[in-house]
Amino acid sequence: MPKVVIPETRRQDVARAVLRIVGRDGLEHASLRNIADEAGLAIGSVRHYFDSRTEVVIFAMEELCARIGERVNGHAERLLNPAAPTARLDRRAAVEALLAELLPLDAVRREEAVLWLAFTTAARTHPELRPGAALLHESTRRLIARVLEEARRAGGVPADLDLGLETERLAALLDGLALGMVLHPDGVAPKNALLILRRHLRDLAERPGDRPGS
Secondary structure: OOOOOOHHHHHHHHHHHHHHHHHHHOHHHOOHHHHHHHHOOOHHHHHHHOOOHHHHHHHHHHHHHHHHHHHHHHHHHHHHOOOOOOOHHHHHHHHHHHHHOOOOOOHHHHHHHHHHHHHHHHHOOOHHHHHHHHHHHHHHHHHHHHHHHHHHHOOOOOOOOOHHHHHHHHHHHHHHHHHHHHHOOOOOOHHHHHHHHHHHHHHHHOOHHHOOOO
């Protein structure tokens, strides 16, 4: 009996092959031939589901966004659900855990950070990749803005906090840590990255009168 192939499942298999190649060898090695070999398919099978290499790569970027979003949004909904009874100390720990999902602290998140860097760097010279790179960029900032807005509503940060500025500052911190940890794995240890994030969140929670010299 012929094997039934579900098109969306096969497309996701191909996308996972792209992500493995990009993470291991770099985006420049993600040719249709290499993608087909990695997925264990004939190149004609890949062409059956995708019209071009560009379409395959864009779909793989979308799959990466979905993968990160699914994991992060689970944390976000627990934290940002107003009906969830969370004490302030628990809430602060939950905020740290949520934002730590954006740092390469383990093998899964490191792989995602490597892919994020590969795609966003390539988007600078490949216009077709810019919408996907912009989605990764903007989704992080929307998440951080929601976290800070909820923290302000709950009294966890000062009421006069400049949300726009602090969103960009926290995003820059997370981006910088992720970049450094990918490019220089022996530079910032995961435990130190967490300490840096924790210190930043603690500083955000302080009122001006609480700071030394105020």
